[in-house]
Amino acid sequence: MPRVLTGITPSGTLHIGNYFGAMRPAIELQAGGDAYYFIADYHSLTAITDPEERRGYTRGIALDWLACGLDPAKCVFWRQSDVPDVCELTWMIGSLTPMGLLERAHSYKDKLAKGIAPNLGLFAYPVLMAADILLFDTNLVPVGKDQKQHLEMTRDIAIKFNLTYGETFAIPDAAIREDVAVVPGLDGQKMSKSYGNTIEIFGDEKAIRKKIMGIVMDSRTPQEPKPDADQNLAIRLLKLVAPAATAADLENRLRAGGLGYGDLKKALFEHTWSYFAPYRARRAELAANPDHVEKVLRDGAERARAVAAATMARARRACGLR
Numbered sequence: 001m002p003r004v005l006t007g008i009t010p011s012g013t014l015h016i017g018n019y020f021g022a023m024r025p026a027i028e029l030q031a032g033g034d035a036y037y038f039i040a041d042y043h044s045l046t047a048i049t050d051p052e053e054r055r056g057y058t059r060g061i062a063l064d065w066l067a068c069g070l071d072p073a074k075c076v077f078w079r080q081s082d083v084p085d086v087c088e089l090t091w092m093i094g095s096l097t098p099m100g101l102l103e104r105a106h107s108y109k110d111k112l113a114k115g116i117a118p119n120l121g122l123f124a125y126p127v128l129m130a131a132d133i134l135l136f137d138t139n140l141v142p143v144g145k146d147q148k149q150h151l152e153m154t155r156d157i158a159i160k161f162n163l164t165y166g167e168t169f170a171i172p173d174a175a176i177r178e179d180v181a182v183v184p185g186l187d188g189q190k191m192s193k194s195y196g197n198t199i200e201i202f203g204d205e206k207a208i209r210k211k212i213m214g215i216v217m218d219s220r221t222p223q224e225p226k227p228d229a230d231q232n233l234a235i236r237l238l239k240l241v242a243p244a245a246t247a248a249d250l251e252n253r254l255r256a257g258g259l260g261y262g263d264l265k266k267a268l269f270e271h272t273w274s275y276f277a278p279y280r281a282r283r284a285e286l287a288a289n290p291d292h293v294e295k296v297l298r299d300g301a302e303r304a305r306a307v308a309a310a311t312m313a314r315a316r317r318a319c320g321l322r
C-alpha cells in the first residue's frame with residue numbers, strides 16, 4: 001500500500017475548484033489506509049504576515065477539510081508546525097541542494113516576475129516541501145500540475161542525499177491530477193483565486209446566488225436550439241454538482257431550445273447550494289466545537305511525530321549528526 005501525503009497551504013478561502021480538483025480526490029485516497037495530510041502553516045509564512053490571519057486560515061482549512069469528509073480515523077491530519085522536525089530536515093537536505101536547482105524553480109521565478117521581493121523562505125520553499133515529503137517516507141504525492149517541478153526537485157534532493165550518505169529516504173512519485181476535470185470558473189477560465197472567478201464552498205447564500213446569476217452568457221433567445229449545449233459553462237458546472245440525470249436533462253433541454261439562461265443559472269445555484277448542504281451543516285457543528293478540532297490536530301501531530309522521529313534518527317545517523 002503506497003503511503004500518500006499532501007500539504008494544504010492555509011492562505012485563502014476554498015472554492016469548488018479546490019474541492020473537485022484536490023479535496024475530493026484526496027479524501028477518496030483515505031480509503032487506501034495510509035494517507036498523511038497536513039496544514040502547511042510554515043509554508044504560509046512566505047505569503048501572509050498577519051498572525052491572526054494565519055491562525056484564522058489554519059483553523060478554517062481544518063474545518064473545511066473535516067467538514068468535507070476528511071476522517072482522522074482513516075488518515076493522519078496535523079498542523080505542520082506541530083512537527084518542527086521538518087525544519088531540521090530542511091537544513092540537512094538544503095545543505096545538499098544546489099543553488100542552480102532552486103534558481104530554476106518556476107514558482108520562484110513567477111514570484112520574482114510579479115515583483116514580490118525575494119527572501120530566503122521563498123527561495124527555499126521547495127526544500128521545505130521536499131522535507132515535508134521525505135520526513136514521512138512518502139511514496140505518492142497527489143498534487144496539481146503546478147507542483148510537478150517541486151516533486152522532481154524532491155526526488156533529485158532525495159537521490160543526492162542517498163548517494164552522499166547512504167540509502168535513507170524513499171523516492172516519492174508525483175500523482176499528478178490530470179484526469180480530474182479542470183473546474184471552470186465564472187468567466188469560463190480555470191477556477192482560481194488569482195482570476196477572481198471562484199464559487200466558494202462555504203460562501204454566503206446571497207453572495208453565491210449573485211455570483212452564479214451574474215454569469216455572462218451569449219445573446220441567443222431561449223427558444224433557439226443550442227447545439228453547443230455541452231460547452232455551456234452552467235452545464236459543465238451542473239455535471240459536477242447535480243445528479244447525472246438532472247444535468248443530462250438540462251443539457252438536452254438547452255440543446256433543443258426552450259430553456260432560458262436565467263432558469264439554467266437558477267438550477268445551477270440550487271444544485272450547488274444543496275450539494276454542499278451536508279458539509280455546511282457539519283462545518284457549523286465543528287466550528288461550534290473548537291476544542292474538538294484542536295484535539296483532532298494534536299492527536300494527528302502525535303501520530304505524525306512518531307513517524308518523523310524514526311526518519312530523523314535515520315537521517316541524523318546517516319550524515320553523522322549523532
Ligand code: TRP
Nearest residue numbers: 005006007008009040043129132
Ligand atoms: N506547495 C504546495 C501547494 O502550494 C503545498 C505543500 C506544501 C505540499 N508541502 C507539501 C504539497 C508537500 C504536497 C506535499 O499546493
